[in-house]
Amino acid sequence: MFTRFPELNALLTGFTHAVRDLLGDTFVGAYVQGSFALGAGDAHSDCDFIVATTELPRGDAETELRRLHDGIPARPGFWTQHIEGSYADTASLRDAGGLGVPWLFCDHGHRELIWDTHCNNLHTRWILRNHGITLAGPPIADLVDEVPPDALRAAMRADLPEVLRGIRTWASFDLAWTQRYTVTTYCRVLYSLQTGRVASKRGALEWACRNLEARWRPLLTQVMDDRDRGWDPDDPPRPGSLDATYAFAAYAESFAG
Numbered sequence: 205m206f207t208r209f210p211e212l213n214a215l216l217t218g219f220t221h222a223v224r225d226l227l228g229d230t231f232v233g234a235y236v237q238g239s240f241a242l243g244a245g246d247a248h249s250d251c252d253f254i255v256a257t258t259e260l261p262r263g264d265a266e267t268e269l270r271r272l273h274d275g276i277p278a279r280p281g282f283w284t285q286h287i288e289g290s291y292a293d294t295a296s297l298r299d300a301g302g303l304g305v306p307w308l309f310c311d312h313g314h315r316e317l318i319w320d321t322h323c324n325n326l327h328t329r330w331i332l333r334n335h336g337i338t339l340a341g342p343p344i345a346d347l348v349d350e351v352p353p354d355a356l357r358a359a360m361r362a363d364l365p366e367v368l369r370g371i372r373t374w375a376s377f378d379l380a381w382t383q384r385y386t387v388t389t390y391c392r393v394l395y396s397l398q399t400g401r402v403a404s405k406r407g408a409l410e411w412a413c414r415n416l417e418a419r420w421r422p423l424l425t426q427v428m429d430d431r432d433r434g435w436d437p438d439d440p441p442r443p444g445s446l447d448a449t450y451a452f453a454a455y456a457e458s459f460a461g
Contacts, residue, residue: 206337207240212251212283219276219287220339223255226268232256232294233341237328241335244404247282248434250312253289253339254323254332256347260293261308266317269308274315288312290323299349300326326351326359330402353400360397364460367393368453381434383441383449384427390456391424397459406431420455423448 205213220234238252239245261269269291276284290309296302303326306319330351336344367389375382391408394416395401403411406428413424426445433439441449 206236206339207245207251209247209283211281215281215283215287216251216253216339219253222272223269223291224340226272227255227257227261227265230258230261230265231341232258233344233347234339235332235341235344236337236339237289237331237335239404241331241337242402242404242407243335244406246431248431250286250288251283252323252328253287254297254328254336255289255291256294256297256341257291258294261291266308270317273310273317277313277315285313290320292324294347296324297329297347299329300351300355326356327396327402330356334402356396356400356402360393361460364393364397365457367456368450377446378440379435379437380430380439380441380445381436383445384430386449387423387427387452390453394456394459417455420452423452 206216207213216236223234224231233256235241235254235256236251237254239249240251245251276287278284288310290307292307293305296305296307303324304321305324306321307324308317309320309322310317311322329348332344333348333350336348338344368386371382371386371389375385377383377386388405388409391412392403392405395403395408395411398415409424409428413421416424423445426442430442
């Protein structure tokens, strides 16, 4: 099946049937990307999807998709709270020429769809092209071109100086989860900057342990060891971990030059 979680597999199957019925002839395919596509999805992951369409959903199709997503988190089960993804037209999905086009987006666990560029990036295209899991439709390689390594490196170089500022706009650094997420995000950006590829969260942390200066290993190990703490609004960062995270951010940003 698609993942190692039967409940998630059932949700994905039902979801795919529902959106195919709602979109009709405009439905092209449905795919899993993100951590599950990279083989690293676990109980603390969200499940990222892309639904490819011949045109962006508007009118009745958009209304019905909004109704569908409004109801999913209200269903019983665990994974109904943990899906995220976008509805992308095949023209803008194909390659970097489509960057900047807003897609109809479902944020992690949210009930309201928004028009956003969250999934419209080279990172998503790389994962889809190389590791995307087909739920329905043609092979994803028929829909997404290869992402040149230098193009991915250039995107990461541009993103690197904005990582910390961007996280501050939506996450609180009073939470241990944010501290771990920040370190992991920098590791993923550095991995792509160095390799022209995309790694899972765990894969990027392990790469960083092997390749970055040894002084960062205690911080990187702490982030990996604390993964099972998950997201807890009452869980503060470990003593000293934020200072180490800010120092690591400054170190990572030095690679942008």
